[in-house]
Amino acid sequence: MVQYALPHHAISRLVYRASRWRTPFTAALIRAFVQRFGVNLAEAAEPDPAIYPSFNAFFTRALRADVRPLPDDPLAWVSPCDGVLSQFGLAQSGNLIQAKGRDYTVAQLLGGDVALAEQFGHSHYATIYLSPKDYHRVHMPVAGRLVQMIHVPGRLFSVSPATVQQVPELLARNERLVCVFETDWGLMALVLVGAINVAAIETVWAGVVTPPAGQGISSRRYGADTGMQIALDRGQEMGRFNLGSTVVMLLPSACQFASGLFPGMTVKMGQALGGCAQPVAE
Template structure:
């Protein structure tokens, strides 16, 4: 085990992430302008894509990091039968769920039941499809809907906050099934669909459009919320949630309802591009 991987096991994940949460909301002008400028330079953030391209206008770092895109900067694939990419970022993996297992990286896998924290809710995805999209610090940090869905249930699963950078994904077993995450179950006209917002080291929070801030607080036991009957329906390409720092979103689909495209690992993608095809509606 390399020293940087060993360090991931030793670091006080929640303490460091809580500190990052507070720092990201400091409104002292010189500090927040310095931090925003540092990230723009370090990660080559393209502010021309932002609804407000002036970095100094953001009241704190988190407002900058969760910035809106300018109107028309992203559009959905014009074919209404296609699933669309939920976010800007890089494709970590896209493929089939084989015997209930999701491929993470060479020599690494985890089960859908581990990821979702519930064997019964994972059952519809046996031998189905998954897509794993990594959002780097330079990316747009809002996650959108790949298809129109009505919210059924969420489950906040407690866990670690390992890095989700590519080197960590390759080295840390079952990483995505071990990190703190918000599991969002939807009902669609092709069947169930799941979107999992996976936290990571220094990821200071997850917010949903229907309930605001979901993480923190950090969970000590699973927190389940039933949204049936609330009529929370989000359209294809609509915003669903956001990370208050870069992380990973994982999508799950049933076996026969859709077919995902073959997309190479590390492919740079953008919100709204084609992810796959819906085969049949109920």
């Protein structure tokens, strides 16, 4: 497979710079991209391609406030992003399905942190693939308080459905950012998986987190005892991809999937995908 031999990070660093160039041709490039991939700019807060100073500014565009209403049910959990629901289910013996005939473990996904993985032993998971046409900001499925952020260096294989079916353990091999939150139902993790041409991943509390400054896994704790407290409501933006990729969610066992979901279905940020049990009063 050609992708094994590609200089993933060198290509992505070039894309990082190129996507931020300000040129007289930026608006024309955006219009061509919109037409090629069928981007719905009517949903954007700014629908005029000429307004965006760079391609990355367009790619990370905000939506109009009225186009993704949250469900009225306060116990409903929602999709964190636009995309395709490629896989979902219950983590069986710590295993997650990547594609038919291919799986990987929660511990691998979390950068080898076995103790943390054990806390997600009975979690539900969902994998959402963001295609080029999608809105590329990531939001909270439920309200949560950030307790840990882990950056895991790795390869940058494409995360297209075809590649995911071919490369073993791809989602646990690519560079990724693991964000662990405490919720009213237990721990939740949002894992933002990098891919080739994904020039950077950002969070609302730390800014650009990738490309990495070093080669090893890095971790930072959050909470009252650290002096850094981050609390985000359901539907609030938590991060974004500078060019597209995949989000893997690990949800508390008390948060169940709705009926009628199926692999390959298109989902939208803010769409109810299930419900959580009533939290136990302390």
